[in-house]
């Protein structure tokens with residue numbers, strides 16, 4: 001495994017640093033576990049993404065579900081990106097971060113009446129509609145509120161992708177989108193609707209994808225559909241190709257954004273409208289770490305257990321997708337021979353296991369810190385309070401400055417909501 005360290009999250013003199021701050025110095029000022037992000041790394045990821053897609057004139061809408069902390073959203077918005085959102089909660093956050101409503105795309109299979117009404121009245125720029133039933137409801141609400149709606153149909157292109165089965169979304173049997181065959185009749189049905197303007201197609205085929213092939217295959221189908229619709233007299237002004245671009249979690253595999261952009265440009269060369277992409281993970285994953293303290297090293301067979309103070313509720317990805325995040329000591333000063341550990345959290349579930357037989361220094365001790373690398377995406381946002389555990393604080397480092405960007409939601413505060 002090659003550690004996915006970055007220009008801004010790296011070892012300096014045996015100490016893991018985020019920019020100019022050592023993790024140990026950050027941890028000395030807060031409770032563990034905590035999430036910590038590098039502002040410079042975030043900006044560098046955004047700029048890299050813009051450099052890949054902008055020369056082709058493509059629009060970037062950050063899939064904010066990957067990390068929706070307000071400070072992160074503000075940073076992203078300041079760089080001129082729009083957002084892809086999937087709930088009224090995300091809409092509220094995007095508004096609070098100052099993102100213009102016209103730069104918002106509302107995706108999701110189960111938008112409720114309340115959510116659609118809120119988004120319609122807010123003036124959300126584009127609705128990606130995922131079913132006949134949703135389009136009916138959207139049309140009814142748009143009529144009631146006398147608001148013009150810009151909508152795209154999300155189609156399910158039914159292509160195979162090389163990722164974990166739980167994060168594919170563009171296969172037959174997945175709940176997302178309509179079939180390609182349904183699109184023409186929906187366009188015909190809403191052709192003269194006074195408030196609904198269907199003018200785009202959308203797709204999102206999955207997440208943590210490592211190859212451009214499924215994009216090429218899916219875009220081919222989308223392009224064929226766009227041509228068919230245009231031949232039938234409809235103008236297709238935008239193609240939203242979703243996100244899913246894979247990052248390196250330590251196995252060396254990732255999807256280079258420049259090659260994705262080139263592939264998209266090639267496959268859509270005959271399309272004259274706007275192309276949108278919705279990266280989430282690739283903008284934030286490697287900019288964040290989860291820092292945790294070792295509570296115990298419990299001797300056992302076949303491996304000792306490294307029992308951490310972080311658990312599956314703080315970082316769900318291992319329990320949900322058998323995902324592995326590189327786990328590293330924050331101080332490699334006394335690094336000696338290697339020992340293999342089973343790395344677990346304190347929750348009363350056997351799935352509260354981050355890694356099995358994981359090689360780390362033999363000299364590790366209880367009380368020392370470890371960091372989970374590449375946890376800026378789908379880390380904090382997916383946490384829960386299971387076992388009545390708190391919601392972790394989040395910190396943002398910029399140079400020598402460390403700022404709390406979310407306070408811990410404490411165990412006592414959680415109880416306050418119960419009557």
Ligand code: LLP
Pocket residue numbers: 063066084107108167204206207208242243244245278279280281282317321377378
């Ligand atoms: N657009 C839509 C409509 C999406 O549903 C998603 C992610 C994205 C864009 C962004 O995909 P990304 O670029 O981040 O791969 N919790 C899982 C990932 C679920 C992704 C859901 N949809 C994980 O931790 O791997």
